[in-house]
Amino acid sequence: MPLLENGHVTEDRWAQAIAGEALPAGAVIVPLERLEEGLARPKDAPLGVAIGPDVDVAVLRPALPRLGLVAVTFPSFRDGRAFTQARALREHLSFTGEIRATGTPLPDQYEFLLRCGVTTVQTDRAEDVAVWQQAHEIISIAYQPSVLHERPQGLGLRRFLATD
Amino acid sequence: MSTDTATQPVGRYAYDEVDRTFLSQRVAQFREQVGRRVAGDLSEDEFKPLRLMNGLYLQLHAYMLRVAVPYGMMGADQMRELAHIARTYDRDYGHFTTRQNIQFNWIRLEDTPDILERLAGVNMHAIQTSGNCIRNVTCDEFAGAAADELLDPRIHAEILRQWSTLHPEFSFLPRKFKIAISGSPHDRVAARFHDIGLVAHPGPNGRPVFDVFVGGGLGRTPIIGVHLCHDLPEEDLLAYLEAVVRVYNAYGRRDNMYKARIKILVQALGVEQFREKVDAEFAQMNRADYRLEPAIVEGIRARFGIPDLDAPADAAQKLDSDRKADARFDRWVRTNTHAHRHEGFISAVVSIKPDGGIPGDVTADQMDLIADLADEFSFGEIRVTHMQNVVLGHVRKDRLRDLWLRLDGAGLGTPNIGLVGDIIACPGLDYCALANARSIPIAQKLSARFANPELQENIGTLRINISGCINACGHHHAGHIGILGVDKRGEEFFQLTLGGSAENDVAIGQIIGPALPEDETVDAIARLIDTYLVLRNEGEAFIDTYRRLGAASFKDAVYAPA
Numbered sequence: 098m099p100l101l102e103n104g105h106v107t108e109d110r111w112a113q114a115i116a117g118e119a120l121p122a123g124a125v126i127v128p129l130e131r132l133e134e135g136l137a138r139p140k141d142a143p144l145g146v147a148i149g150p151d152v153d154v155a156v157l158r159p160a161l162p163r164l165g166l167v168a169v170t171f172p173s174f175r176d177g178r179a180f181t182q183a184r185a186l187r188e189h190l191s192f193t194g195e196i197r198a199t200g201t202p203l204p205d206q207y208e209f210l211l212r213c214g215v216t217t218v219q220t221d222r223a224e225d226v227a228v229w230q231q232a233h234e235i236i237s238i239a240y241q242p243s244v245l246h247e248r249p250q251g252l253g254l255r256r257f258l259a260t261d
Numbered sequence: 262m263s264t265d266t267a268t269q270p271v272g273r274y275a276y277d278e279v280d281r282t283f284l285s286q287r288v289a290q291f292r293e294q295v296g297r298r299v300a301g302d303l304s305e306d307e308f309k310p311l312r313l314m315n316g317l318y319l320q321l322h323a324y325m326l327r328v329a330v331p332y333g334m335m336g337a338d339q340m341r342e343l344a345h346i347a348r349t350y351d352r353d354y355g356h357f358t359t360r361q362n363i364q365f366n367w368i369r370l371e372d373t374p375d376i377l378e379r380l381a382g383v384n385m386h387a388i389q390t391s392g393n394c395i396r397n398v399t400c401d402e403f404a405g406a407a408a409d410e411l412l413d414p415r416i417h418a419e420i421l422r423q424w425s426t427l428h429p430e431f432s433f434l435p436r437k438f439k440i441a442i443s444g445s446p447h448d449r450v451a452a453r454f455h456d457i458g459l460v461a462h463p464g465p466n467g468r469p470v471f472d473v474f475v476g477g478g479l480g481r482t483p484i485i486g487v488h489l490c491h492d493l494p495e496e497d498l499l500a501y502l503e504a505v506v507r508v509y510n511a512y513g514r515r516d517n518m519y520k521a522r523i524k525i526l527v528q529a530l531g532v533e534q535f536r537e538k539v540d541a542e543f544a545q546m547n548r549a550d551y552r553l554e555p556a557i558v559e560g561i562r563a564r565f566g567i568p569d570l571d572a573p574a575d576a577a578q579k580l581d582s583d584r585k586a587d588a589r590f591d592r593w594v595r596t597n598t599h600a601h602r603h604e605g606f607i608s609a610v611v612s613i614k615p616d617g618g619i620p621g622d623v624t625a626d627q628m629d630l631i632a633d634l635a636d637e638f639s640f641g642e643i644r645v646t647h648m649q650n651v652v653l654g655h656v657r658k659d660r661l662r663d664l665w666l667r668l669d670g671a672g673l674g675t676p677n678i679g680l681v682g683d684i685i686a687c688p689g690l691d692y693c694a695l696a697n698a699r700s701i702p703i704a705q706k707l708s709a710r711f712a713n714p715e716l717q718e719n720i721g722t723l724r725i726n727i728s729g730c731i732n733a734c735g736h737h738h739a740g741h742i743g744i745l746g747v748d749k750r751g752e753e754f755f756q757l758t759l760g761g762s763a764e765n766d767v768a769i770g771q772i773i774g775p776a777l778p779e780d781e782t783v784d785a786i787a788r789l790i791d792t793y794l795v796l797r798n799e800g801e802a803f804i805d806t807y808r809r810l811g812a813a814s815f816k817d818a819v820y821a822p823a
């Protein structure tokens with residue numbers, strides 16, 4: 098499936114680091130083990146990092162001002178650790194760059210991803226983009242705060258979700 | 262009887278258009294998911310967590326649909342809809358569960374979206390009654406009625422229901438997550454056998470505070486929950502629970518489903534290190550985002566209907582004279598009622614454990630009758646208990662005998678609450694794909710054997726719990742007498758544990774010895790009870806005699822028949 102942003106297909110301007118090869122000059126996503134190498138590039142070269150689900154995102158704190166993207170991953174759609182990582186990046190580390198979900202999340206998890214702070218999704222799944230768009234639009238009400246700071250509706254916990 | 266506000270259901274949260282829109286969207290979403298499954302766009306592996314989060318299990322013979330009864334509260338109109346579903350889509354009955362829900366055992370996948378739509382029509386759903394998410398929050402069955410209650414826990418149970426509904430971060434946890442909440446010093450919710458147990462009491466500023474227990478549970482590894490936080494302020498309730506569940510989501514084991522509950526993480530880290538992690542998370546959260554303001558709590562409280570507790574001055578006197586005039590009624594009042602905070606009212610427990618019957622099974626006709634009686638006698642309010650019975654919470658004392666006559670006439674007047682016949686049993690091998698043994702026939706035989714109400718009352722308080730496998734859905738570890746079904750070379754055997762309790766005197770039952778063949782189990786339990794009757798001191802309950810004398814005094818009775 099092409100890269101998805103807010104329910105729409107978008108162009109991917111990031112390259113992936115290739116194992117055993119030098120990092121390219123432009124925007125590149127490096128695995129956590131090559132973060133130092135990425136940081137050694139010129140300061141204006143866009144840098145992203147891909148982390149496994151067992152990583153405490155606090156380790157990214159020193160590098161975060163230089164990072165334009167953090168990729169979290171779902172080795173299985175059942176493994177929900179990346180939700181917590183994404184939310185912590187937004188809430189605890191005030192990260193404002195792109196958070197990309199990779200691996201095999203389900204379209205049915207799309208709203209959860211967005212509400213935890215994920216901005217783009219890149220999966221190998223075969224669904225039509227329309228299934229993801231629909232998953233984003235089908236539920237318009239939530240019952241708890243999220244990092245998107247939707248405004249509560251009346252006196253209670255409810256809030257309306259943006260569906261554009 | 263009238264309610265204070267005609268539009269608001271007594272004892273539970275009143276839905277409005279926004280809540281109804283949410284439910285109808287959820288039904289549409291599930292219909293679409295079923296469609297993708299049927300079309301092959303979703304594999305069974307992918308569809309499974311989606312259907313589980315709508316309460317749909319695949320059992321031994323058919324799909325089972327578990328409908329949520331939030332904190333055990335429902336209305337007469339909802340019960341009638343459940344009766345309709347039982348008649349139309351099942352085999353004329355349903356089954357009350359230990360999480361205060363109701364499940365239907367013979368459901369077709371293709372009917373499920375329609376059933377969910379019918380449920381949504383009465384503001385009900387099956388959301389998060391299964392799956393690795395925060396499950397239905399359970400609560401004291403006498404909430405808002407009990408004389409011993411310090412505060413009504415249902416308002417906060419509703420807040421937790423809403424907060425946990427489709428929670429973006431906590432819908433794919435390592436394993437299921439169960440929360441119970443009580444507002445009474447007498448633990449009727451098994452707070453320390455839950456992933457999180459909350460015990461609320463009024464705090465210094467008039468707002469509630471919560472004692473938080475974490476990491477309790479039964480299952481394969483029974484563990485009593487540890488005390489994590491003392492007097493948590495109400496405004497931090499959601500923030501603190503977020504912190505606990507986050508630590509669990511990040512660090513709970515995912516490599517082995519039998520080691521994935523939070524109790525295993527708490528034990529592995531030790532309570533101090535677990536608390537440090539929770540405190541560190543709590544300290545760095547944007548607490549303002551999660552603050553549970555009194556205005557929010559009061560906004561939700563205002564959506565609860567309040568019963569108009571108005572009884573004649575001589576209501577209690579009338580009950581006294583009714584009891585003196587009818588010994589059978591008097592016995593039922595002794596065993597099946599609970600003291601109400603209002604002197605003219607009482608809470609009545611309808612036993613769903615008839616002599617020789619299947620614990621928790623209720624027919625469609627019985628559901629309709631319970632609904633009618635709730636309308637007539639208890640403001641249309643019905644409570645499902647974690648003991649798989651039903652409570653009518655607010656019955657006028659002068660009308661209690663009328664209620665009992667109606668129940669008794671319909672076979673719903675069994676006077677056995679808290680006694681031998683009030684057995685908790687899992688569905689067992691009659692339904693469940695995981696079970697090793699049939700729990701239900703043992704429950705039926707025990708219940709028939711001890712059917713005599715005088716004998717039951719003489720034996721006194723005795724909790725018997727039966728599980729058909731080590732997953733312990735019948736909570737056998739928490740029973741005064743626990744019975745666990747095991748498979749020995751294709752034969753059903755039953756292992757006995759003694760001394761468990763899920764109440765204030767919480768304890769895990771201990772295995773007394775080798776498992777017994779099915780046909781010897783009921784006799785062995787009968788000898789165990791006979792031994793207790795001989796050994797007990799005046800007024801001493803089984804559990805206390807067991808604790809005073811230890812297992813040795815009972816072992817001979819089980820294994821050396823006279």
